[in-house]
Amino acid sequence: MRPVITIIANHRWINLFIGLIVLVAGGAELSDNLIHDWQQKELNLRAAHGVALLGFWHVLKAFADIFESFEYLAVSSAATSEIEAQSDGSDDEIKS
Numbered sequence: 705m706r707p708v709i710t711i712i713a714n715h716r717w718i719n720l721f722i723g724l725i726v727l728v729a730g731g732a733e734l735s736d737n738l739i740h741d742w743q744q745k746e747l748n749l750r751a752a753h754g755v756a757l758l759g760f761w762h763v764l765k766a767f768a769d770i771f772e773s774f775e776y777l778a779v780s781s782a783a784t785s786e787i788e789a790q791s792d793g794s795d796d797e798i799k800s
Contacts, residue, residue: 716766716769716770716773717766717770719762719765719766719769720762720763720766720767720770722762723759723760723761723762723763723765723766724759724763725759726755726756726758726759726762727756727759727760727762727763728759729755729759730752730753730754730755730756730757730758730759731756731759733750733751733752733755733756734752734753734756737750737752
């Protein structure tokens with residue numbers, strides 16, 4: 705059971721989805737409170753501020769992991785292309 709929980713907790717796309725949901729929920733609550741606070745001419749920190757900040761942090765962390773994965777994919781794709789180009793040239797030399 706522990707490996708399954710670890711895989712789910714470290715899954716990039718699940719983290720992005722959860723971060724977006726938390727960010728939207730915090731943002732919706734903030735927008736309601738912001739209008740009320742603006743009318744009362746005061747600004748109070750509420751739990752929604754922390755929820756929105758946590759969602760934002762979660763989304764940034766997930767994007768960082770996803771972009772890192774894309775970098776690895778680009779590097780491995782370039783390396784594979786280079787290896788294929790070298791092997792194509794050596795096959796021609798062997799046929800000659």
